[in-house]
Amino acid sequence: MTSKSMDLDFLNAFDQPFDNYQPSVENDIAPGERRKYIQPSSQNDPKLKELKTFLIEWINSTLKQEHIVVKSLEEDIFDGLVLHHLLERLGGMKLDVQEIALSVSSQKHKLGVIVQTVSRCLQLEESQLKWGAEDIYKKDLLATLHLLVAMVKHFQPGMDIPQNVCVEVLIVEPTKKGIKTEKVFEFITESRENLDHPSSKTDVFDELFKLAPDKVKAVKQAIIHFVNKHLGNLGLTVKDIDSQFSDGVILILLIGQLEGYFLNLSEFFLTPCSDAEMLHNASLAVDLLLSGGLLDSPVNPEDIVNRDIKTTLRVLYSLFSKYKHK
Known part of the structure; x- marks a missing residue:
């Protein structure tokens, strides 16, 4: 992946x-x-606060000559006035909308024109947009952040915007x-x-561990929940994702449960006693995933045996992404 x-x-x-x-x-x-x-747990995240401060300072600096001062992204952006001035100042555009929209209908119309204009500038299809006029009007902070970040990147790509x-x-x-x-x-x-x-x-799991290590625990918990849901009828429970997949046994049984087939016990070692037997199991599991079109790229079975957690997560995610709603 x-x-x-x-x-x-x-x-x-x-x-x-x-x-x-x-x-x-x-x-x-x-x-x-x-x-x-x-979520409230993210509202107090230092990185999010840093991004909000950056965007507020960027807006106020950009619109200094217009004497526009923004204090809150949620409360000061939704009516379209600030976005209107940003587009005119940064893009040299004259929008066919009211300078100050007072009614709900005129504000929503103005936001619609602004969203369409930004989309054209960024050459984005509607399906690629992470914001909408209705979202902005409802003071949706996430949509507002995505829109403002996109405008910064497009109009002033040299800005040192907070990362990750x-x-x-x-x-x-x-x-x-x-x-x-x-x-x-x-x-x-x-x-x-x-x-x-x-x-x-760049592998997304490499980036997850590098850029968002605090999220790894939640990802592990989600996959463990998924695995236990599908192995419960076999009387198996996974508690430690880092170690319990290294011998390949649970992985093979999980693949069989999800893909709907039973592997003859002669094809793998149910109680492997050596690294060679564990490697045989891991190799079989990887082959099954590859033949089923579940892996986007080859995986080294030795990494599973050696308890490389990123490799283990990649393999389990290939099953999770296909069968999470089963």
Whole structure:
């Protein structure tokens, strides 16, 4: 699994709870709509605070001649006035919208024009956007941050924007059965190294351990929960992801459970007694994953035996990503 930039969207697959925050959304979100909320645990994250301070100072510096002062990204951006002036100042654009929009309809219209203009500047398709006019108007901090960061990168790419800002996000979606929630990680900014060398391929787990080591524990917990869910009927329980997969046995049994087949006990060692037998099991597991098209790139079975946690996570994630909803 590779990535050309600091793009850890794969973390969005992990839906285990990272804290107990549950916003009251029943009356605030329409059927079919998905809303994102930054978790309280991330609101106080020093990196997020640094990014918010950077963006506020950037806006105030850029719009100094207009005598516009922003104090809060949530409260001062939503009506479109600041974004309007930023586009005119940075992009030399004249937007066909009211200077000061007072009514709800005029503010939403103005935001719609601004979002479309930014999308054209960045040459982004609608599916690539991490913000929308409705999100900005509802004072969605996450959407506002994504929009402002995109504007900084496009109009002033030399700015030293805070790197590797990652937040825990709660996704809320009403369904016929009630409110569906999912908790994920989301990166707002990338690393400078990847921005400078966008063509270099970087494994997302390498980046996870390097840039967000505090998130590794939650990823492990999510995968352990997934594994135990599917091995419960075999009477097996995984508690230590770092060590319990090194002999290949649990991995082989998990693959069989998920892929729907049974391996003859003569094909692997159920109780391996040597490194050679463990390596045989790990090699068989990797071959099964490759033949099933589950691995994007080859994995060295020796790394599994040697308890290389990044390799173990890569292998388990290949199963998790396909069968997490099974």
